[in-house]
Amino acid sequence: MEFTFENNIPIYIQLLDYMKIYLISGVFKTGDKLPSVREFATTFKVNPNTMQKALAELESMNLIYTERTNGKYVTKDEKVIERLKDEYAITLAKSYFQGMKRIGLGKADSIKYLEGIDE
Amino acid sequence: MNNMELLEVKELNKSFDNKEILKDVNFSLTKGKIVGLLGKNGAGKTTLIKLINDLLTPTSGEILVKGKKIGVETKKIISYLPERTYLNKQMKVSEVIEYFKDFYDNFDDKKAKKLLKDLDLDINERLSKMSKGMQEKVQLVLVMSRKADLYILDEPLGGVDPATRDYILDTILSNFNEKASVIISTHLISDIERILDEVIFIDKGEIILQEDADKLRNKEKSSIDEVFRRMFKC
Numbered sequence: 548m549e550f551t552f553e554n555n556i557p558i559y560i561q562l563l564d565y566m567k568i569y570l571i572s573g574v575f576k577t578g579d580k581l582p583s584v585r586e587f588a589t590t591f592k593v594n595p596n597t598m599q600k601a602l603a604e605l606e607s608m609n610l611i612y613t614e615r616t617n618g619k620y621v622t623k624d625e626k627v628i629e630r631l632k633d634e635y636a637i638t639l640a641k642s643y644f645q646g647m648k649r650i651g652l653g654k655a656d657s658i659k660y661l662e663g664i665d666e
Numbered sequence: 667m668n669n670m671e672l673l674e675v676k677e678l679n680k681s682f683d684n685k686e687i688l689k690d691v692n693f694s695l696t697k698g699k700i701v702g703l704l705g706k707n708g709a710g711k712t713t714l715i716k717l718i719n720d721l722l723t724p725t726s727g728e729i730l731v732k733g734k735k736i737g738v739e740t741k742k743i744i745s746y747l748p749e750r751t752y753l754n755k756q757m758k759v760s761e762v763i764e765y766f767k768d769f770y771d772n773f774d775d776k777k778a779k780k781l782l783k784d785l786d787l788d789i790n791e792r793l794s795k796m797s798k799g800m801q802e803k804v805q806l807v808l809v810m811s812r813k814a815d816l817y818i819l820d821e822p823l824g825g826v827d828p829a830t831r832d833y834i835l836d837t838i839l840s841n842f843n844e845k846a847s848v849i850i851s852t853h854l855i856s857d858i859e860r861i862l863d864e865v866i867f868i869d870k871g872e873i874i875l876q877e878d879a880d881k882l883r884n885k886e887k888s889s890i891d892e893v894f895r896r897m898f899k900c
Contacts, residue, residue, distance in 0.1 A: 552860050553889075554856055554859055554860065554883075554889035554890065554891060555883065555887070555888045555889040555892065556883065557880035557881075557883045557884050558860055558879075558880055558883075559880055560880075588839070589839075589840060592835075592836060592839065593839075593860065593861065594700055594839065594842075594860075594861050594862070594863055595839075595842070595844070596698065596699070596700075596863050597863070597880065600880070
């Protein structure tokens with residue numbers, strides 16, 4: 548997979564977003580050992596320092612944790628991941644409604660459009 | 667002396683025939699960073715780089731690399747990619763590798779051969795038979811295959827196509843380690859900004875700004891390229 552980054556948003560925030568999706572979608576499951584900073588940086592083609600910053604941010608959000616000398620792991624707490632999924636879904640839903648509002652459609656109409664779309 | 671500083675530039679001035687090219691330049695770099703030295707053509711980037719590489723003498727001021735004054739010792743720990751090639755184009759790549767091996771104690775020829783292979787470059791080819799992009803790749807590989815403390819790349823993307831540019835950026839990233847720093851001078855900011863830790867803006871021979879790249883994006887809510895364009899509107 549090719550990862551693309553916008554130059555006008557801090558790169559570590561965009562990395563954070565990719566990582567959140569990985570955690571929510573189960574690419575990395577609760578308790579999984581994560582690849583090293585170096586490996587992640589190579590995959591995303593970013594500066595290892597920037598990757599480190601994104602991982603530190605995930606850690607401060609309690610989504611991952613460091614086992615001393617052993618590397619980084621996904622939290623064992625499934626509730627934390629569930630909450631992340633919930634927050635992420637709300638953000639996506641909000642941005643959908645905002646877009647619809649811009650073209651003059653209210654919430655009820657917007658939902659009708661959603662129901663009319665095949666996946 | 668602060669052990670954290672890899673490079674210190676103090677009150678550096680350089681004039682040619684009474685024309686000031688660099689004016690009171692002060693900055694320092696720590697190890698483990700990729701730093702963009704960004705400025706328009708003629709801003710003083712290459713002059714600054716040549717001073718750090720002991721190819722020019724300062725009019726006044728001082729440059730220290732790992733606390734040492736510029737000279738034979740600092741040349742050993744700086745790996746420099748000049749803007750223009752100094753290699754004899756009649757040489758084969760394999761001959762250039764031998765030449766580097768003889769010349770630099772810290773040159774890893776095995777690494778160079780591996781990187782060239784990864785980039786699909788034939789070491790039995792003469793430089794003169796290669797395209798400009800291929801030559802740029804060869805030179806970058808040579809420079810990145812030295813085990814140095816400071817890598818200085820002057821316009822490494824000049825005149826190469828986007829695919830080659832990506833190869834060059836990947837090569838810089840995959841060979842970067844936390845013990846060394848890389849300075850990349852360029853005016854092609856948007857092409858390179860995603861890999862930078864820090865940026866230094868230089869204009870009319872003066873350092874205008876030195877800042878963490880993501881902090882600057884956050885503060886200005888725009889890309890480094892846009893910040894630069896706004897600041898130095900022609």
